[in-house]
Each structure stands twice: as structure tokens, then as C-alpha cells.
Amino acid sequence: MIRVGIVGATGYTAVELIKILLRHPNVTITQVTSRDPDGPAVADVHTSLRERLDLNFCQLDIDAFVSQVDCAFCCLPHAASAKIVSQLLEKGIKVVDFSADYRLNDVATFEQWYNVEHPDGQRVGNVPYGIPELFRDQIEPASLVANPGCFPSSALIPLAPLMQQGLIEPAPIIVDSKTGVSGAGRKPNLKFHYPECNESVMAYGVGTHRHMPEIDQIIARFSGDTISTVFTPHLIPMDRGILSTIYVRPLAGVTAAKLQSTLAAFYASEPFVRVTETAPTTKDVSNTNFCDVSVQDCRGMIVIVSALDNLIKGASGAAVQNFNLMFGFDETTSLL
Amino acid sequence: MIRVGIVGATGYTAVELIKILLRHPNVTITQVTSRDPDGPAVADVHTSLRERLDLNFCQLDIDAFVSQVDCAFCCLPHAASAKIVSQLLEKGIKVVDFSADYRLNDVATFEQWYNVEHPDGQRVGNVPYGIPELFRDQIEPASLVANPGCFPSSALIPLAPLMQQGLIEPAPIIVDSKTGVSGAGRKPNLKFHYPECNESVMAYGVGTHRHMPEIDQIIARFSGDTISTVFTPHLIPMDRGILSTIYVRPLAGVTAAKLQSTLAAFYASEPFVRVTETAPTTKDVSNTNFCDVSVQDCRGMIVIVSALDNLIKGASGAAVQNFNLMFGFDETTSLL
Amino acid sequence: MIRVGIVGATGYTAVELIKILLRHPNVTITQVTSRDPDGPAVADVHTSLRERLDLNFCQLDIDAFVSQVDCAFCCLPHAASAKIVSQLLEKGIKVVDFSADYRLNDVATFEQWYNVEHPDGQRVGNVPYGIPELFRDQIEPASLVANPGCFPSSALIPLAPLMQQGLIEPAPIIVDSKTGVSGAGRKPNLKFHYPECNESVMAYGVGTHRHMPEIDQIIARFSGDTISTVFTPHLIPMDRGILSTIYVRPLAGVTAAKLQSTLAAFYASEPFVRVTETAPTTKDVSNTNFCDVSVQDCRGMIVIVSALDNLIKGASGAAVQNFNLMFGFDETTSLL
């Protein structure tokens, strides 16, 4: 039985993670932390967990924590996360980190985009990026995995193999993403107040979203090219799901059919990536760990559509998939 | 041209009110107040009003305000409202008050349910309740009208005539209401955070909602009976609309058909109440000043369904309807 | 390994059932039938099942079917279902029937409400009603279980124990239910066309819904009283979930607290019923087999709120719970 602790468990990814872990035959959840000194019952904060998890939130005490857990899932904000993660690693705990702290190749890019000093810069660039379909060999032996961003996952799963095999131009790479509101987190904010975002679509972070350098750098590991992804996320009136519509140019002579068969071959034995003939919808993958991908042509431009559940394959499902690899369990355990 | 000021104009009822008044041929909006000392442009706060209203918010200064307005729509919270309303009235300004401060018959009931001392108790009980279909004669000559609560409007429009004519039992009166989230106001709150209330239905205020005494007292003006309405509101994942399903017992020998024809006759010449044969939906009345009502039988119990738009007939539309009466304009002006 | 066949598998309950059964360690799905002679792949009709179930739909051939299945889940319309169920039972197949055909006590009531001759009247009245929390002893040894209606489940789980213990009056029993649109099935219809039911609430079947006699008769098995439930369902703009708000009168001296503790005691050891202190929401139980129930007082009337997922505890989850009992598996298998 692997004893699991969740650091920063008041959000939507945490509750989804708990639900997945409660189905895992080899896991027991022993610690659930938050900043709240009152330590409410987890089920009082996440009412869907009533009678499912008999634990109270506690504030993080590193020594107490490491004495009770073998693996930590860290759901803290960027910069705050690396401070804790580095301590947990030093105590011999394995960690899946949900923050952006260890995803990028270098500290300079992190500090430029996140506008904060990195508290554990030495590890940056040496942590496997947690898309198992792309980096399984690095994830299996790792003590720390950087769980990927939800938008980057939806873009990289189709783009990485195509770039690796040199089938598409390095520019333009336009990623137009549509996400459900759970992606914005659980903290109340006028932008995510029901009557503001219901019956509306909103583009946000135009030209400034931090997932751009993440997509750039991971693609570059496959292609060698320097990429400048043009990425625009949109808030959609639904709870969960990301649909990314990706516009790229094929190299001369490369057809959509060729690109689709390339992806189908690349992911043929993967349990969680499905290459489809028609464009997938977010409902096809809702509440699952699947990422569905299609490739079509529009007047010489390639239109890739990629769908995943932002809280599962885009966060907590991927995290458990990484956990399964790190601990030698079947990769699909509790995820199908 | 009637110069209109709106006091406390940052919420959803205010923006709806502004949109209606902008279509009114006899109105010019001259003052729009909020507590914000920075005085942002109205269109920066309510982006749907871009290029529609070239005014900035200002903090309320009674003297400046009364020098520029003939009529005030007051959208302040309860108790805060009466403090201002009383001053405006003393300066000779006519007022439509959106708060609960002047809706009840007596100060004691107000203070019991609202748990605050009433700042203008002398006027309580002498202010017309702003459902024109029921109290038109009192509204026309009034300087102050108490704009009704959204749920009470949906309950009283069907119940008042039936109680007045002695066709239904005084108990039980069960009002099960379903409302869109705009009814909860514009202030961010976890309960109204998009991912909390989307794809969910929630009963709230069970046994404690302040609209119960309001329904009771207004019905009593028609029936003489002491009523204890059992009222349960539910939050529904939609922007706007209230559907009230009302369960009452007919007196012996009274049929649903008799009740329906009674309502049809009572409202025959009313421009904004429609008695329908099948149950209306909130979409039938969305973005309108209509209240649609049906009466059906279920195994001897009467099931009344009443639908209105909580922001229009339940708030700002009713307010303009009252305004039109108070100033001698055609009652439907800018409301059809 | 129990071989399972699903009869009439093109709807939403079937796809939900398949997803649950795919997680069941003791089940293999061997037959999936529809009326379509072309026999499309299941995953072409239910795209969320891509790469999950490698079966094509086939038309039902009783002999072929019974040679390949040990248990049938029958998702046919009423009357059509009993014709098939009776044949399957005669061949020794165990059946969980989703239709209304075997739920009522007697053929006359069935024929009165469903307006069709019952094709297997002899069994009516002798089939366990599939709410395990109420009828577990009858379900375990049964060859046929009548899976309950979604609305009746939400009403009966709270009402049955309270009626049994004689704590509430037999009238009025008012059940005001709010349901997501998946409850209306998968067949396109103007009423369930997205722009018709989004941003709207609609009462339907007022006074005529067929779940009324079902609630009446099952309650009567507990109380002995003849009941006439007043039941009004409402269509809510969400995918799934039922919230029933139930209004009853307590016997003299019985408090809401007493009723709540009675339910808490009755369901103390049940894995899928949670008695809560505040009113549950449908989101609390979405995508789960839980039914959450609260009891509160409103001016002497008791307001019970009951929440379940119409496709899980209201249909396919309950069906698998019944299946687990019929085949001796742990009742919670694949349901947590």
C-alpha cells in the first residue's frame, strides 16, 4: 500500500485526484493539507466526498507529513510549490508536482514568464515532463515528475510526433483553445461568477499566456526547431473539457491523411490517446483520462482538433498515470 | 424629459434598468452612483453599455443628486436604502425603491426577519407595493413605491386574485421556486462560482427566506386570512428567469378550470400578465416584462405555474412600469 | 466471469451501464442489441466508447442471445420490454429490467396509466422492486428485478422509512422534482432541442406523470396507507441529476430533527445513501451511485431534499447494484 499525501487540496484538481485515488487498489490517502488552521473535515469542504474520506485538512508540517507518506501530489501555486517539493525530495519522498515550477527547460524562461525568483532552480531542466506517451522512459525512474499544463497537454500530444518526424512547418503554430471554467480554479472571482461567464465566450490572456513557452520548449525537444506558439485560450460555459483547434502548415507534399496515419501509428499501443477520423468533442472524453485527436485539411492548412478533460488527462488523471509509472503499477490502474 | 438618477448601480438590476431607460423617450439618465471613490466610467464596469451611456459613477451627494434628478431608482441593500430614500423624499424627489425596506406592513415584522433596526419606520405600511396589476390606484399618486421582490411577484400575481375571491384554502400554500443565478447578485461568492452552480440544482434558505413574510402580508391584504407561505427557492444553472410552482387546495367544488378562468378574467386587460393553457416556461418570458401563469389540477391539488424574468418583471421592468404610472406615461412605455 | 447482454443499447442509460460494467472485474459484455439491421460498431454510435468496447450492435435473436449471456439488462420501452423479458426468463437468463413493466403491484394500474395491454401480466406484483436499500432480501434470490424509475427512487428513499415508522401524514405528499435533460432520452425532439431547453425551466406532465402510481404503490407497501402523491417534474438546463423537494406534514410532535435521525439510523450501514445536515445538491452526487437526503422544517411543514444522478442511482448504477446482489458480488463492486 502506497501512502499518499496531497499538499494544497482545496481545489478542483485535488478533489478529482482524491476520487481517482479512492479507486486505486494500492493507495491509501493519509494526509490532506491546506492553509486553514481550523482543519475542517475534507468532506465539509468537498461535499461530494461525504462518507468517502474520513480525514481532516491539516496544515503542512514537513516532518509529520514525510513520516506518513510515500508519495506526495503537490497542488500548490507556482513558486510556492518548489519550496515544498525540494524539501520533500530531500526527505526521500517521491513527488508529482502540479505546478509549472519544473516544466520548463531553464530558470531564465521561468523567471521571465512567471515574474518571480525560482526557489529551486538547480532542478529545473532535469525533471521529466509528465506526458507518459512522450516521456515514459524518464518518468519511470524519477523521484519528481512535472505534471504538465492542461493546454500544453492538448497541444503537445498531437504536435510532438508530427514535429519529431519533420512533417509540419515550424511556423505558424496556432493553438486556439476552448476550456471549461473549472480550469480557472475554485477561487471566486467576478470573471468566473456564474452570470458573467454563462451564455458567453471570452478570449483571455491574448498574447501573454504562460503556457506558450511551455509548449514551445517541449516541442523543441522533439524538433530541434525554435518555436513561437501563438496560443489563445477561451473560456466556455461548461464545467470541464479542453478543445484545442490547432492550425499548422504541412511540409510540401504532406497530406492530412499522412499526418493522421502518423499519429495513429505513434499512439497505436497507447491506452489513453485515440486518433479519430472525425473531430472529437470534449464530451467524448469528459470524466476520462483520454485525449482524442483528429487531423483534417482546410484549403491546404492542417486543422488538428484535440480534446481532453482538463481535470483528468489535463491534471489529476495524468498525475496518477505518472504515479503508476513511478511506482511500477499498471499504467491504467484506476484510470479506466 | 424626466431626469433619472440610479443609486447603487453596480449590480445586474441596475444595468438592466439602464438598458430599459435608454429606450424610454421621456427619460434622461443624469446620475449613476456607487461607493467607488474613483468614479469609473459606467461602460467600464458594465461593458455591454459601451458607447450607450457616457457617464461616470459618482459617490452619492444628496444635494448634488437632487439638483439633477426628478426621480431616483434606489438599488441599495435593505436598511441602507431607507436611510437614503427618506432624505430623497424630503427633498421632493420621487423614488422607486428596489429594497425590502418599505414592502412589509409593519416595522416589527421587518426587524424580526431582517435583524436590523428600520431607519425610516414611520413610512412602513404606508407605501404602495409595486405590483401595478394589484395596486395601480395607489401607485399612480405615490411619491415612493416599494418595488416588489422577484419571488413574491411570481407568487402574488396568481395567488392574490384567487385568495381575494375566496377560491382556495389559506393553507397549505407551498411555493417551490426555481431561479437563475443573476438573482443572487453580482458579488463573487463560492456558491455562485460557475463550476459550483453549473450542472447543479441547489435548494437554499429552506425555512428561512425573507420573501415568506412578504408573500404572507400581501396575500393577507386580499384575503384577510393569516397566511404562512411555505417557500423554497432553488438555484438553477441559467442566467435569468423564475419559475414558481405553487401548490394549493381549492375550496370544495372549485376546479382548476374555474381558477384559470378567474385569473384570465382578472388579468384580461393587463398588458403584462398572460394566463396560458399549458404551463409557461421561463424562456417564454425571458428578457420581457411579462408574467405568464397557468393553472392545472393534480389529483385534487391545484398546481399553478408562474414564470417571469427576475431582472425585468421581477425587478427593473416592474420598476419602470411603476415609474410610468407615477409620472403619467403610458404604462407600457419602453417595456414592449 | 458473468457474460452480460444489453438489450436496446442505443440510449444514455445503456452507455452509462456499459461504462460501469467495463470497470466490473467479474463481467464481460458479450451482446449489445438494437433495432438497426446494419449493426454499426457500438463506438460509432457512442463515441465516448471508442477503443473501449469492440462490439457491434446486433438485432436481438433470442436463441443466439441466450447462448452467449448469463444476465440481461433490458433497456426497452414499456410493454416492448416484458415481451422480451418473459422469453429470456424462460430460457433461464437472469434479467434486470429498466422499463416500468414489472414495477407496479397490479396489471390494472399498469394498463390504466400506460394505456396498453400488459404482455406478461402473470409476473406483475411478484417482481422485486430494485431499490436494494428497501428490498435487498427480495432482490438477492431473484431472477428478475424491476429497476426503479429515477423520480420514484429519489422520492422513495426518504419517504419509505418515514412512512413505515408512521412519522408523517399520508397527505399531502408533494414531490417537486427537477431533472437534467438526459432523463428525457436520446431521441431528438423539439422540447429537448438545445435552444429550447437551455436557459429555461419547464414543468411537464403536470397531473399526469406515470411515476405517480409507482411512488404511491411502493410507499403503500411500507405504510399500508393509500397514498396519492402529487408529483411535478421540471426540466432543468443541465445534463444529469435529479433534485426532489418533498413537502410533507409530520404527525403531531414529530420534528425535523427526529425525521432526520430516523433516516440516518435507517441508512447508517448503507453504502450509497447519505443523510446530510444541509440540503444536498445534484452536483454532490453527479456521476456517482449516491442518493443524498436532508430533512428541514419550514413553518411546520417538512421539506425533504433528495439528490441523485438520474443515469446512475436513478438507472444504471442501481441496475448494477441489483446485479451484484443477484450474482453474489459485493454490492459496491464497480460503483465507488
Added chain:
Amino acid sequence: MIRVGIVGATGYTAVELIKILLRHPNVTITQVTSRDPDGPAVADVHTSLRERLDLNFCQLDIDAFVSQVDCAFCCLPHAASAKIVSQLLEKGIKVVDFSADYRLNDVATFEQWYNVEHPDGQRVGNVPYGIPELFRDQIEPASLVANPGCFPSSALIPLAPLMQQGLIEPAPIIVDSKTGVSGAGRKPNLKFHYPECNESVMAYGVGTHRHMPEIDQIIARFSGDTISTVFTPHLIPMDRGILSTIYVRPLAGVTAAKLQSTLAAFYASEPFVRVTETAPTTKDVSNTNFCDVSVQDCRGMIVIVSALDNLIKGASGAAVQNFNLMFGFDETTSLL
């Protein structure tokens, strides 16, 4: 008083058109046609119009129709429309046509994309395209106006001025549009069944949508360039609204600020186009005739966001705006 007839009035654009025309001081609606021989009351089909319009649907009889109307709004499907429009024009009736029949430059392109012989090819290429902001001079004297497609309107309003002034490259022009489901019409279809499209996003018509040649040809009238728009529409779980996110390359040295100020100048005196500094949302323009447009930069690519209500500025509002021009009324009449 202009007598207006609506041909093919069972859909969502027609009901929206009726609501706008009912507020128009110079219009009386005299004929409302459908194919239904029973001639139901308009308010029985469109229940939101109860007590608003006392007309029954009638089948179209050209002679009777032209004797009662001065202007027809034709809401028929493509090809069917031109057959009727040509007859109405010959009888001296002015027409606003909602179909695609007269929008393109030439018959060959029409027949290639719509796969049907054009019934009135002689007029094609000589009919003003009904975006008043771009073609006002041609619309004012016209007897027939081709009301534009909803997606093309959202793309052309920002693109036409920028292409005309030679500020952006002719390729790529990528238009990624998100639309509410009312855009799909009122006919029930599994794709638009509530539980299919709620909580989901779907790309459709990838590479094949008929609005592409419409965008191409209208842009070409401004730029002279041959354009191949890459256009992908997406279905969003909301009733109404289109948000188009448009990706273009600026010519060397042209900034987003320059493009924004160009649009601001071009539309400075237009009552229905608002150039905004931050990206508009569909809620900003919902239930209005506005089109809001922003221009931002993302790593050297220009990201234009355009928002309109598909039923108003994308259909019926534009139609009345054209009508006002054709009959010499103030262009904003009944549209603010």
C-alpha cells in the same frame, strides 16, 4: 406604415425578427408564412409571442401576399429562397433575403459550394451585400438586399477595412469561430439535442463550411486579393452569440495598435460597431445589434476578436438595419 410579410417564419431568426419589428413604429406585420397547411396561430408555435401578434401562419400565395405587403423578409433555405424572391421582386415588393442565394459574386461559385442549380442566376453578383457599415450606398436604393451570413459578418467587419487599406497579408487568414446553438436552427437533430451539445465543444464543417467562399469574395471586393479563408466553426453550449478569433499577419512595420486605430477611425460614426481595447465577450453584445471588435498582438501575429449576437447583428437585426436604409428610416430605429 410599411406592411411587412415574413416568408418561412417558423425558425429562430423569424421570431427574433418579429420581436424587433413589433417595436418598430413604422411597421405593421401583415403576413407570416409557413409550409404548414393547418395555419396555427403564430403564438402557438412561438409561445414567447403570446398576446403580441394576432396572426396565423398561412401558406405562401404570391398574389395574396403581394397585395398585403410592401416589404418581405425571406427566411427560406437556399435555392428555395431565390425562387420566391424573384417572383416577389417582379411584383414590385422589396425584399431582404436571409438565404445565401444572392450573397456570392457569381453563379459558378454558388453552384459549386451549394451543389444545386441557382434558380435566379441573372441577379447574382448585382445584389448589395447587407452589411450597412460596408455597403450602405448600395443598400439604400436597392429593391433586394442579401442579408449576410452570421459568421461572415463577424469576420468581415474587422477584416474588410484592414484589407482595404493594405495593412495585413492576404494569407493566412484563419477564422476560428465559436457559436451558440441557435445558429443551427430550430429543427431537432441529434447533434443539437440538449444532452449531446451541453457540456461539450464541437468543431464542425472543418474544411467544408459554405461561409468560406462568402468571406473570400467579400474581402476581395476590398483588397483585390484572392483570399482563401481558413474557417472553422465550433458549437458552444449557449443559446446565442458568435465569437470569432481571427489570426492574420500584419505587413512589415504594422502594429496591433495601428490596426486598432484604423478600425476605430473607420467605424467612428457607426452606431453598431464598437472597437474595444480588451477582447469583447459574446455577453457584451447579447440581444443587441452591436458588433464589438478588438485587435491584439501575440508574438507578431495579430489576434482579432469579434463578437456579435448571431440572431441579431448576425441575422434579424442586420435585416431590419437594411430595411431601415431601404425605406429611408433612421438606421437605428427599433435596434437600440
